[in-house]
Structures are given as structure tokens and as C-alpha cells.
Amino acid sequence: MRSIHAVHPDDFKSYQTDKIRERFLLDDIVQSNQINFIYTHYDRMIIGSANPVDTKLELPNYSNLKADYFLQRREMGIINVAGDGEVTVDGKSHLVNKLDCLYIGKGTQNVVFASVDRNKPAVFYMLSCPAHANYPTALMSGADAVKVDAGDSSTANKRIINKYIHAEGIQSCQLVMGLTILAEGSVWNTMPAHTHDRRMEAYFYFDVLDGQRVFHYMGEGDETRHIVLKNYDAVVSPPWSIHSGSGTANYSFIWGMAGENLDYTDMDLLNITDLK
Numbered sequence: 217m218r219s220i221h222a223v224h225p226d227d228f229k230s231y232q233t234d235k236i237r238e239r240f241l242l243d244d245i246v247q248s249n250q251i252n253f254i255y256t257h258y259d260r261m262i263i264g265s266a267n268p269v270d271t272k273l274e275l276p277n278y279s280n281l282k283a284d285y286f287l288q289r290r291e292m293g294i295i296n297v298a299g300d301g302e303v304t305v306d307g308k309s310h311l312v313n314k315l316d317c318l319y320i321g322k323g324t325q326n327v328v329f330a331s332v333d334r335n336k337p338a339v340f341y342m343l344s345c346p347a348h349a350n351y352p353t354a355l356m357s358g359a360d361a362v363k364v365d366a367g368d369s370s371t372a373n374k375r376i377i378n379k380y381i382h383a384e385g386i387q388s389c390q391l392v393m394g395l396t397i398l399a400e401g402s403v404w405n406t407m408p409a410h411t412h413d414r415r416m417e418a419y420f421y422f423d424v425l426d427g428q429r430v431f432h433y434m435g436e437g438d439e440t441r442h443i444v445l446k447n448y449d450a451v452v453s454p455p456w457s458i459h460s461g462s463g464t465a466n467y468s469f470i471w472g473m474a475g476e477n478l479d480y481t482d483m484d485l486l487n488i489t490d491l492k
């Protein structure tokens with residue numbers, strides 16, 4: 217499993233596009249009939265996907281985990297962003313359809329991913345972080361996620377934030393996870409921008425229409441940079457960085473965090489007029 221290392225904000229100031237992409241962008245993680253993961257040294261969050269098309273895929277173990285099995289000391293959140301899917305957890309099968317979220321606790325030994333229809337395969341996006349205790353496996357449908365109406369069409373940021381794994385939702389050790397859907401005509405996410413020094417974050421953009429892109433902004437508020445992302449690209453956000461995007465059309469994205477607390481609202485907001 218490839219690893220990426222943490223970057224100091226002072227070093228980041230000298231980065232050009234290529235280096236920002238090399239250090240923070242996770243592209244090509246969705247590949248047919250494959251499970252792909254990247255180990256990040258941001259709160260040891262592992263980010264990846266499973267895209268079973270013609271075959272079932274079993275969660276592998278990796279030598280750099282130095283564990284008997286992947287989830288021996290870890291928990292995992294999974295959200296499906298495509299066709300209907302099935303995830304079997306230690307022999308118990310769960311239907312995980314588009315926008316459904318499955319949480320799997322520490323100690324789970326066997327996880328198998330499958331698509332219901334090979335012509336409309338599932339794409340499971342996954343986050344996994346270290347866990348100290350076992351919380352039960354829990355499935356939440358997209359309809360049951362807590363919804364927050366955010367933004368406004370007059371500022372092109374009207375969107376619905378859906379929370380699944382968080383302090384008042386599915387219980388976890390340190391994983392927080394959900395997704396945000398931009399309304400048609402709205403393109404800005406997470407503006408006003410924020411940081412949270414107590415948690416890292418990763419964004420995974422999906423339902424980005426063919427031929428469209430998302431400009432993803434990062435960096436300290438007074439030293440912002442951007443990279444351009446396509447459908448199914450993920451990007452890591454260090455605790456010192458804003459994470460915000462503007463698309464050339466509306467889109468959706470999964471956000472996920474790990475770190476000091478499970479409190480979604482623990483954010484340090486920046487004034488739009490202070491951004492540079």
C-alpha cells in the first residue's frame with residue numbers, strides 16, 4: 217500500500233501545482249475489479265475504494281499494517297457512490313446502495329464487496345482509521361442521514377450536508393463521515409472556508425459530470441493554492457489547511473475526518489474577506 221507523508225505549512229508555500237498534486241491528490245483510486253488504498257500519515261487515515269464488477273473482492277491485509285488482518289486495530293466507513301452493492305461482514309450480508317453508508321468496527325476479520333448488477337457496478341469509497349474499541353457494524357441509508365441545508369443559490373453554494381458517522385449518528389472511535397450534494401446551479405462547497413486543527417480531512421469528489429472539473433482550494437487562509445480535480449479524485453487536507461471547492465458545474469463529495477474529536481461543528485471559520 218502506497219503511503220503519503222505529512223507536509224509542514226511553511227514548506228507548502230513554495231509548492232507548485234505538480235508538487236501539490238504529488239503530495240495531496242489521490243487519483244485513479246477507482247479501478248475495475250480492484251481494491252486500492254493509500255496510507256496517509258495524517259492521523260493514519262487510510263483512503264481507498266473497491267469497484268467489484270465481474271468478481272467479488274475481499275478486503276486484503278497489507279504488510280505495512282503489521283496486523284493479522286486489516287481491521288484488527290482499525291475501524292472503517294464505506295459509502296457507495298454508484299450502482300447497487302452488497303458488503304458481507306464476517307458472513308452477514310448488507311445491501312449498500314448508492315449514498316448508503318456502512319460502518320464496520322474494529323475486530324472484523326472478513327469483508328467482501330460485490331455489485332448487484334455487473335452492468336451498473338458499485339463504487340465503494342472507504343476510510344479507515346485506528347480504533348481502540350469495537351463499535352457494532354451499522355448501516356445507514358442516504359435517506360436516514362442527518363440533513364443540514366447550507367448556503368444559498370444567490371452565493372452559488374446551496375447544498376445539503378448529510379451526516380452519517382458522527383457524535384450523534386453512527387458511533388465510532390474517531391471516524392467522522394458524510395457527504396454533501398450541491399444543488400443545480402450551485403458550485404461552491406465549504407465557503408466560508410474553515411480549518412480544524414484537531415482533525416485531518418479528506419474529500420472525494422463524485423457525480424462530477426463528464427467534461428466538468430472541481431477547483432479544490434487548500435493552504436492556510438492567507439496562502440491559498442488550488443488543484444483541479446476530476447470525478448472520483450480524492451484530496452487530503454492537513455489540519456492547518458482550508459478545504460473548499462468550486463466546480464464548473466454542480467457535483468457531490470464525501471468528506472471524512474479523524475483526529476481529536478467527533479464533533480462536526482468543531483471548526484475555525486475564516487472570513488471570506490481575509491482569504492488570500
Ligand SMILES: O=C(O)C(=O)C[C@H](O)C(=O)CO
Nearest residue numbers: 375377396405406407417471
Ligand atoms: O459543504 C460543506 O460545507 C461541507 O461539506 C464541509 C465538510 O463537511 C467539512 O469540511 C467538515 O469539516
Ligand SMILES: [Zn+2]
Nearest residue numbers: 410412417459
Ligand atoms: Zn472541514
